[in-house]
Amino acid sequence: MIRVQTEDFDVAQELARVRRGDRGIGGIALFVGVVRAGAGDETIRAMTLEHYPAMTERELAKIEAEAKARWPLEAVTIVHRYGRLEPGDQIVLVIAASSHRQAAFEACEFLVDWLKTKAPFWKLEDTSSGSRWVEARAADDDAAERWQKESGS
């Protein structure tokens, strides 16, 4: 289940949806990304997420399909917000449910890594020292890259 929205999401509700009716689930891994209040000495006042709607839907569907192909998953949920967010606000929710905890953990981490490097979202931070676009981190590319290697071997 994939959703891209400006509204906040309710983790409990999404978790209930995943669990509902599926009695084969043994482990559920979740990730919630939230807006931090600061980085280093700066205070972050707000963050605006821009995205490329037509492409976002396609990329998220591809990422979900890839996770389901790699791990025996009973359910996957990705909810990603866009628009203006404030410190402490939720940005993204990823849920992976499986009969085995290892699959749930790996798939959840894979989904977050791929979201960070393949989903067309961009973050504009409004900080105490001005507004600026968040730069892509090499560490995120490395994190996503390890899944490529594992699939290629």
Place this chain on the structure above:
Amino acid sequence: MIRVQTEDFDVAQELARVRRGDRGIGGIALFVGVVRAGAGDETIRAMTLEHYPAMTERELAKIEAEAKARWPLEAVTIVHRYGRLEPGDQIVLVIAASSHRQAAFEACEFLVDWLKTKAPFWKLEDTSSGSRWVEARAADDDAAERWQKESGS
């Protein structure tokens, strides 16, 4: 925060407790373990978790302290139930919150792996073919073992 209880837990409430007031959190990894309805051909009617109360508290505190020593965590929550549970019921909740998602994921997975091999809980399954104690899995030992290696190197 560690709790061992017979009552169910509310993931949303535990998540809210973790997030409350801490503006340095950027990523929160959660794991929810639930009772499966079956394994192979068998149907599981119920599961009874027994534990060693005095030791459980100590071991969970040690596991939590170990995670906090290894990763920069803003908050850790472990809630483990005991007593009689039915398919679909929640057994365990682990939450690890950090400014960095990688630390949150690793700590959460570490906590679950260590719970499985170091916390004195035992599961008695009431299945369609009788009642039997769940046997420890070599895979769980292997999963816990990898954290030992990483710390020893």
Place this chain on the structure above:
Amino acid sequence: MRILYFASIRQKIGLAAEEVSPPPEVTTVGALLEWLKGRDARHAEALGDPRVVKVAVNQDFADPEMKVAEGDEVAFFPPVTGG
């Protein structure tokens, strides 16, 4: 051909989208990028650093060698920072 710009590239060019009709010799993503850079100083600056310009053709990530044609939707944007 519909061109879209996102994030810092959109800000630098001052446009979110434009309709363009490049000459017939512009048949690849790379050639289109060069042609767009020749439009004015703002395009040249915004699209100048190949390390930070990513491209999607019809909503799929694309390489410089990929073909583009009339009717395509081509998007230029910096590396993504979602999640």
Place this chain on the structure above:
Amino acid sequence: MRILYFASIRQKIGLAAEEVSPPPEVTTVGALLEWLKGRDARHAEALGDPRVVKVAVNQDFADPEMKVAEGDEVAFFPPVTGG
């Protein structure tokens, strides 16, 4: 000395706890285990397979070489299966 049994070991012995006073030469976990196995057939069977008998002394995991003494709480149980 207080002895506790859990899970399948508790079921096989038919006791959750017992107070025992082993002879003075029983000074280690291993010696205590052997002494308990000599009590009766149920103890012998429940504690017979060293691969599935884990021990904790005063709520800490313990090796066979570890010392035990009057006043200790010693627990015997199968490998844990929580989480």
